[in-house]
Amino acid sequence: DAGVTQSPTHLIKTRGQQVTLRCSPKSGHDTVSWYQQALGQGPQFIFQYYEEEERQRGNFPDRFSGHQFPNYSSELNVNALLLGDSALYLCASSFRGPDEKLFFGSGTQLSVL
Amino acid sequence: DQQVKQNSPSLSVQEGRISILNCDYTNSMFDYFLWYKKYPAEGPTFLISISSIKDKNEDGRFTVFLNKSAKHLSLHIVPSQPGDSAVYFCAASPLRDMRFGAGTRLTVKP
Numbered sequence: 001d002a003g004v005t006q007s008p009t010h011l012i013k014t015r016g017q018q019v020t021l022r023c024s025p026k027s028g029h030d031t032v033s034w035y036q037q038a039l040g041q042g043p044q045f046i047f048q049y050y051e052e053e054e055r056q057r058g059n060f061p062d063r064f065s066g067h068q069f070p071n072y073s074s075e076l077n078v079n080a081l082l083l084g085d086s087a088l089y090l091c092a093s094s095f096r097g098p099d100e101k102l103f104f105g106s107g108t109q110l111s112v113l
Numbered sequence: 114d115q116q117v118k119q120n121s122p123s124l125s126v127q128e129g130r131i132s133i134l135n136c137d138y139t140n141s142m143f144d145y146f147l148w149y150k151k152y153p154a155e156g157p158t159f160l161i162s163i164s165s166i167k168d169k170n171e172d173g174r175f176t177v178f179l180n181k182s183a184k185h186l187s188l189h190i191v192p193s194q195p196g197d198s199a200v201y202f203c204a205a206s207p208l209r210d211m212r213f214g215a216g217t218r219l220t221v222k223p
Contacts, residue, residue, distance in 0.1 A: 035213075041215050042117070042202050042204075042214050042215045042216050043157070043213045045210050045211060056210050058210065090156055090157070100206070101159050102147075102159065102211060103159065105156050106154065106155050
């Protein structure tokens with residue numbers, strides 16, 4: 001049973017560029033959440049997708065957008081990259097319910113130069 | 114806004130002793146709390162959770178205590194093992210916007 005998979009594992013971009021990160025949820029999961037983890041901090045909630053719609057959003061600018069596909073996989077897009085966007089981006093999947101537990105992928109380490 | 118706080122960035126204990134990791138929260142609407150463990154180059158892994166209707170939950174060597182009046186929870190690991198060395202994150206929910214603390218790095222010395 002494959003867990004949450006993310007690609008790529010590492011990425012280097014320059015300021016102003018755009019990036020797309022990908023996530024495949026754990027088998028049986030229908031909800032995908034994206035988190036940004038800066039160095040020395042805990043994961044910060046970006047947004048959550050369920051039924052191909054953004055259901056909840058954290059305090060991130062519109063430069064951060066996403067998409068969920070019919071097979072529940074998801075993409076995170078970041079436009080006009082800033083140096084401060086350098087972080088580990090974590091995808092987590094879950095099955096919607098009262099005791100929803102997040103299962104995390106290993107993350108994509110994004111460096112913006 | 115730091116609604117979930119882990120005030121100890123690091124903790125070091127001897128193998129076989131108890132490890133106690135603490136977490137405070139400010140939002141009384143939080144009703145579900147979780148602990149995650151993170152090894153380098155891996156994503157956080159779910160460890161144990163507790164609902165706000167309980168004050169204690171055990172799973173093997175791991176016990177989570179919740180004090181709602183103090184808005185405080187703690188994770189006890191007994192006995193601690195070197196393999197427990199990792200960063201531990203406290204998280205609080207309402208579900209769709211899980212909030213994480215900054216983490217505590219636990220080092221268990223042989």
